[in-house]
């Protein structure tokens with residue numbers, strides 16, 4: 001297994017967002033986390049990626065505890081993510097947004113690679129070349145010099161994926177990557193996620209688009225009110241009474 005949580009918990013004041021949650025992600029798996037809004041899915045990502053400290057419990061990545069590590073350390077160990085609300089730097093070009101992603105893998109800092117200090121020129125060139133490869137991988141090679149704000153929303157999501165890929169993660173966390181995408185874009189995304197896994201990267205996916213989830217996931221975990229209510233193969237989840245209830249109860 002690549003990731004394992006035991007009894008992770010997160011409370012916000014009196015609210016229990018994630019409650020004693022145990023789960024495992026296996027190497028090279030595409031695992032989905034589904035559940036109604038407010039179930040705690042994004043909070044789980046925030047705990048894994050170190051954006052929020054857990055209130056309790058333990059998170060292990062590749063056999064080592066990452067529970068108390070800062071987010072930049074977790075990123076350098078090989079976990080990267082995208083955000084439910086796309087987070088791009090509008091004052092930087094498309095390619096620079098990907099180059100930022102390379103930061104944990106280069107010896108010089110962000111500023112020197114972007115400002116091109118003379119002795120960092122060679123490294124900067126290499127970073128740019130790799131960033132371009134990731135842009136091409138997600139189909140944005142021709143938009144490298146534009147402002148991310150010029151990109152339609154679906155392409156902004158792809159840019160975020162390119163940036164996350166540029167950190168060369170072992171585990172990629174995708175938070176609602178199909179949200180706001182049309183059918184064709186979602187099909188393209190589905191192919192892309194499968195290709196990323198084909199490169200040996202493990203995927204943990206939070207998503208509401210059930211066609212996407214059921215189509216590509218090896219395993220699905222269902223959260224409701226911070227607790228796991230089901231876990232299994234897509235077919236098992238589709239037939240699970242408690243899952244159906246959790247979703248119907250929402251309406």
Ligand SMILES: Nc1ncnc2c1ncn2[C@@H]1O[C@H](COP(=O)(O)OP(=O)(O)O)[C@@H](O)[C@H]1O
Pocket residue numbers: 012015016017035036037038039040041042043044
């Ligand atoms: N930073 C925060 N501060 C306070 N409450 C939060 C915070 N983040 C999430 N919550 C609350 O925790 C619960 C779970 O939220 P979230 O993890 O975003 O759910 P999901 O991603 O499944 O929709 C919600 O009730 C939400 O309002």
Ligand SMILES: [Mg+2]
Pocket residue numbers: 041042043084
């Ligand atoms: Mg969320």
